[in-house]
Ligand SMILES: Nc1ncnc2c1ncn2[C@@H]1O[C@H](COP(=O)(O)OP(=O)(O)O)[C@@H](O)[C@H]1O
Ligand SMILES: CC(=O)OP(=O)(O)O
């Protein structure tokens with residue numbers, strides 16, 4: 365069975381085409397053959413980087429990809445290319461699974477119909493960088509391929525195991541009960557993959573793991589027995605750590621002051637918090653960690669401040685997760701930043717030997733030369749009680765499994 369998985373991130377579009385057996389369990393993460401994969405990075409910038417790998421053939425190009433709709437069209441074109449493509453026709457796939465973000469009252473995995481699209485649209489204001497592009501892509505594909513099942517696997521699903529004491533806001537009871545205002549948590553596919561994969565690596569399902577998904581959007585999750593028990597994002601993916609251009613945790617009582625001083629409407633101010641905040645807002649320069657490190661190196665103070673705030677916020681939440689779990693067997697770094705950025709990993713892990721966390725600086729620097737065939741490597745010192753790992757996330761294989769399960773029901 366062929367399953368195409370579409371992962372529309374805040375700054376990227378990634379896809380993988382899998383050949384899967386349909387009898388695998390959700391945690392059967394090794395049992396999926398990836399026939400093709402591709403990515404478009406820096407969507408919305410003047411130059412987006414596009415990569416594609418189909419079998420032995422690969423290609424890279426730089427072009428303008430203004431939005432996720434254009435990215436999805438480009439992906440289908442690549443996959444059905446007469447010379448290099450993996451599909452004769454898009455209808456060869458059994459389903460397209462989406463790593464969908466906020467379904468509000470719908471948390472779980474659903475075949476996409478009008479009710480699902482409505483539930484997502486209700487959350488457009490809560491997830492402005494994520495829900496509108498997903499809805500647009502789903503509508504386009506439904507129109508072009510009316511017989512092809514589309515499946516939405518919501519990011520909130522993995523966090524349903526978080527106990528009430530860690531998911532309730534201290535707000536009037538009615539808001540929580542009637543309007544579902546609570547900490548939902550996101551990046552569920554990634555944190556679930558890390559939960560399953562780290563348990564395989566550590567050889568223990570009951571391990572205590574802290575999963576740091578650091579990318580265009582970032583969140584940290586505490587995992588016990590392969591289940592989420594606490595996470596940093598809350599009601600919306602604007603919360604928790606500072607994101608690339610979204611604010612992270614913020615005091616709502618600053619808003620009246622902002623509206624009064626700037627003359628902005630509430631809508632405009634929220635738009636700015638969700639597009640001009642985060643690392644971009646702090647630095648006044650860029651939301652991409654690579655640009656910030658380059659600028660900081662050249663002496664740009666705003667960029668250095670953004671990097672420092674990001675690392676300090678990760679450390680603050682890491683401290684909370686360590687206490688929640690009563691210590692950790694492993695801390696795992698994943699996502700575009702977690703997998704690639706040794707400076708951020710070093711900033712987060714240094715000076716924690718009193719807590720049993722010892723970084724091997726050289727191993728952290730040389731990580732790329734030390735990875736196994738899945739791109740994984742550890743970088744803790746020999747005396748460290750807590751293991752430190754980089755594990756490339758595979759959100760798509762989780763969504764592919766969830767898609768098959770949803771089709772069976
Ligand atoms: N080689 C790299 N070195 C350092 N940071 C990187 C590298 N590649 C990507 N990144 C960072 O990762 C981010 C993208 O991460 P990703 O997890 O793909 O994001 P999203 O899914 O939110 O779009 C970029 O914004 C950039 O900050
Ligand atoms: C919240 C979320 O799903 O983030 P992203 O896809 O941008 O990493």
Ligand SMILES: [Mg+2]
Pocket residue numbers: 373374579580581
């Ligand atoms: Mg992502």
